[in-house]
Amino acid sequence: MKAPRIVITGRPGSGKSTLFNNTLNYLKNKGYRIAGVHSPEVRDDKGRRIGFKFIDLYDGYQGWLARRNYYSSIRVGAYGVVVDEAIRVWKRALENMEKADVIGIDEVGPMELKLPQFKTDLIKIITSVEKPLILVVHYRLRDPEILNALNNALKYVVTISNRVALSYRVPKEVADIIDRFYKREQ
Helix, strand or coil: CCCCEEEEEECCCCCHHHHHHHHHHHHHHCCCCEEEEECCEEECCCCCEEEEEEEECCCCCEEEEEEECCCCCCEECCEEECHHHHHHHHHHHHHHHCCCCEEEEEEECHHHHCCCCHHHHHHHHHHHCCCCEEEEEECCCCCHHHHHHCCCCEEEEECCCCHHHHHHHHHHHHHHHHHHHHCCCC
């Protein structure tokens, strides 16, 4: 059996990251070791988004992915990509993927794809690493190489109207798929 590839996608605010986190927590509770990255937004004390962190899922090591009003030659909208910090986290996450049972990446989006080597590493992970992979993919991703590599992935499209139902169904479905891949007893 080929290592499963699972994609979670949907519009901003639909609940993609929540579903991703719930699924990973379910897998952790079953004893799976998780590695990869998560890029949550950061808000100031007035609730305004000021940037995005980049966090290693294996050990919690983190740095900035992008910040508002940060000078960088690499920009996405109002955000400057903090290349050195993000690359440091990404390299550590890549090393930690060797120790994991499941790889998770939240998200494959415009900021992450601005990082040198991210796309190349991601395609290698998708096509060559024989471990289950769970990806949150930006709903507007149009990169033909990445989309082609994910052509046979199981896809969940999260919407405001289905997110509650998916939050109950998807973690168990994904765990069942991964259990079958590893031939584990439930």
